[in-house]
Amino acid sequence: MNPLLECQRLGQSIWLDFIARKLLDGDGLQRLIDADGISGLTSNPAIFEKAIGGSDEYDAELAALVAMGVRDPQDLYEQLAITDIRRAADRLRLVYERSGGADGYVSLEVSPHLALDEDATVRAAQRLWRAVDRPNLMIKVPGTAPGIAAVRRLIGEGINVNVTLLFARSAYRAVADAYADGLEAFAAAGGEIGRVASVASFFISRIDTAMDTCIEQRIASTHDDHERTALRALLGRVAIANARLAYADYRQLTAQPRWQALAARGARPQRLLWASTSTKNPAYRDVYYVEALIGPDTVNTLPPATLDAFRDHGCVRASLLDGLDEAQATMAAVEHWRLPLDEVADRLLTEGLRLFVDAHDRLVAAIAAKRDALRVRPLAGACR
Template identity: 40%
Template sequence: MSITESDTATDSNTAALSRAGVSIWLDDLSRERITSGNLQQLIAEKNVVGVTTNPTIFAAALAKGESYDEQVEEIKAKGGDVDQAIFDITTRDVRDAAEIFTEVFTASHGYDGRVSIEVSPELAHDTDATIAEAKRLWSTIDKPNVMIKIPATVEGLPAITAVIAEGISVNVTLIFSLDRYRKVIDAYLTGLEQAAAKGIDLSTIHSVASFFVSRVDTEIDKRLDAAGTDEAKALKGKSAVANARLAYEVFVEAFGTERAIELQEQGANRQRPLWASTGVKDPSLPDTFYVVDLVTHGVVNTMPEKTLDAVADHGDIKGDTIVDKYDEAREDLAKLKEAGVDLDEVTEQLEREGVEKFIVSWHELSDTVAGALGKG
């Protein structure tokens, strides 16, 4: 029995998903979830083997407030400023969550048991500041099972390389296009090569590449509706899964190259694809859609709790739903182009909006903490 398969979980839908090769991570974290035992319960009962966070998640957690009152009062008594308060609060949550996942981390030899924390989204277009903040988060939390989230912006790519080169594990976030994904993989491999040159043990470095899913359909389906034709409307709900399936094909090809194999022979780990933004926003789609249609070995699916509960309740796991679907995915994206939808334009827009949305959430988080500190 695996570390995540208790008596209540061995025959569950989430256990079936895990056996199919998908690592289930929770896309949420809060002080209350940690202290109440809820996170430990999800590990035991729903096969959760990791956690991802982002500014929106922390803004929501802090807005509830009560679980943070004691620490906020301590910071207030010391005269701490808002930025330092956010840093102290979020790194404490991530450190405590990482501690809870220690057993999973050890049992999986570092493959899972991961907790991610993101650099400030305001640094998304500042390479040097991103590198500095990633190093600060890593050294402050000081847990081997933490991953530092860096956005896959143009400026983020060299930061990914530099941080990996220091032996720091990275979750690359906000990936929407196949072209950018290829650049992310190259940044990772370059970082590994630099780490090897420094004598760093490559086996200690892990990375995931967070490929966003539902947001792609949300934007494209809006454009298909505007096109108005029956052919266009027939393509709704197909683009995101097709895009993600082809991302997995890119992953398989990239880590089968001579360059990648040479690094793996030195102990390097493959940078796993992670399906992010898997909560279904279109009520006409099944609420487990971005989970059951993206199943294959060696990927991560990070889910909001509502999606996790849906999968546990009625997720129909049918085995691999990616590897034999590449041609179908290409056809769907070709039809999209015929319908007048420019996928490159969409993914560029989504990256821009993704950074902007996280900045808005960061400001909400700042305002909440400022209010609690009496600095609002």
């Protein structure tokens, strides 16, 4: 059987971490839905930078927008992105309806420049929510302290949220609390909490990329054979252990009376979504992180190359449930050897924000250049 469909049998949803006009113009997304059971789609500034800035697929619509008087490159980007997000949401609407609102979501991120501004994040999220106008939209908000405060307010207004760039378990727990706070506020205002959905996007492979470097530096600096052996055993293990224990946190939180009271009123659990599950280290199996994090009530969002690889040769088992003892032992070793996991998680959040800001700025600059070129030579087929 298709390994992607087998994951669904074990309770994990597979989403696509990619968007492009060519995917939506043809039957590409529909084929993934039909054949592979793809049940959601995520986007981010880096994905849109490649899609819009790196191709001519959007140039005709860009020309039409400019002809209608839209000039600001940020506004032009949002209009182009909103078109894609709406179309993807419409393609996934049947999945959304058949799953009773559990799946079928498409994510659109607020500007990464707003990551440290709670009020501006809320305003941008509200504006995008209204502009897209689809019930199966999720607004992506980064998991900074101001972002988490914004999540609480957005959920309290009934806006679906994908909380992104989570690296630390402590950040995930804060996000889970914010989600519960928001649901309680929405219910108190008379809202129907059963129609609100959220995921917490927990990043994986970047943890190992950073931690493996720290571990290798420690190995090179010690003359203790026992320490070297123990440290080598941690290579490529920390990210998976970190995620598995976050999943244990999820199960503990959803078993508590506070959540059970919300569930009794129809609330949906805020599932963990595994992000950054493509393998960065060529020494590791190309589906290493996908295979290690399969379990119920989770989502894995995969870029096309990883999706193809897992379909071809992925091995499926309930690895999340089977690996908790191993995860606890790995994290105990991280603490014993005083490896800087907390510092790494903080740094990766900062770096992740910077990468998204850089991608966003490159995209806006590319759109501005295309806009300026249109003033000289309008594209064929553009509105005049």
